[in-house]
Amino acid sequence: MLRLEDCLIENGGFSLHADLEIVPGSRIAVIGPSGAGKSTLIEALAGFRSLSKGTVRWNGDDLTKVEPGKRPIAMLFQDGNLFPHLTVAQNVGLGIHPNLRLDSAQQAKVQAALARVGLDDMEDRKPAALSGGQQSRVALARVLVQGRDLLLLDEPFAALGPALKAEMLDLVAELVAESGATLLMVSHDPNDARRIADQVVLVADSQAHPPMETAALLDNPPPALKAYLG
């Protein structure tokens, strides 16, 4: 269980409160108005922001003071965060070891991850020689080799066209189903939530609300969400 116990996250004059539980293996969309604190919530979970109050636990372990790299969390950023001077295989290998000195088993893991995302023949290319969708796949392969329990995505495919975005969302759904990972994904698009998430965490009015069933919430939105959805 991922538990946020009476958490307060502050940034300048902005504050966000979260008191909620997420069942392992859930697929959660984090939605809400612009500036409501969706990225702030994800960054606090990843450990990039400290809490002013409260505790974050994963399966009973207190993560509140654990540094980002030691949390059971992998994060996929909006731009994929690929290094242009490294090959596809090296970019993925960074997920295993930052010094890229990988043994043969680790190299095999990189190859397997590239094959899983459909890039097994592109390992020696640089990111500039890939399409946007292929770059997203490299970033996903890097997340895959990390083998973490929790996967955090912050607007990961916003730059892709609708068909490609749908394809990537389906791939993410398949990957988390295979690994059993718990997914939290920030999105501005309610259709993304319907496509991939069984539950939604609504971030609005300085609160990250407990997860609600996606269809029920989107079909009958509360006022804060209704205003946002238009």
Ligand SMILES: Nc1ncnc2c1ncn2[C@@H]1O[C@H](COP(=O)(O)OP(=O)(O)OP(=O)(O)O)[C@@H](O)[C@H]1O
């Ligand atoms: N350095 C800062 N000092 C003060 N306030 C900040 C700072 N950085 C961000 N904020 C505020 O924190 C709030 C939450 O920002 P955040 O990026 O988490 O929102 P969001 O819901 O992800 O927004 P969006 O959907 O537009 O990406 C915003 O109102 C923003 O203005």
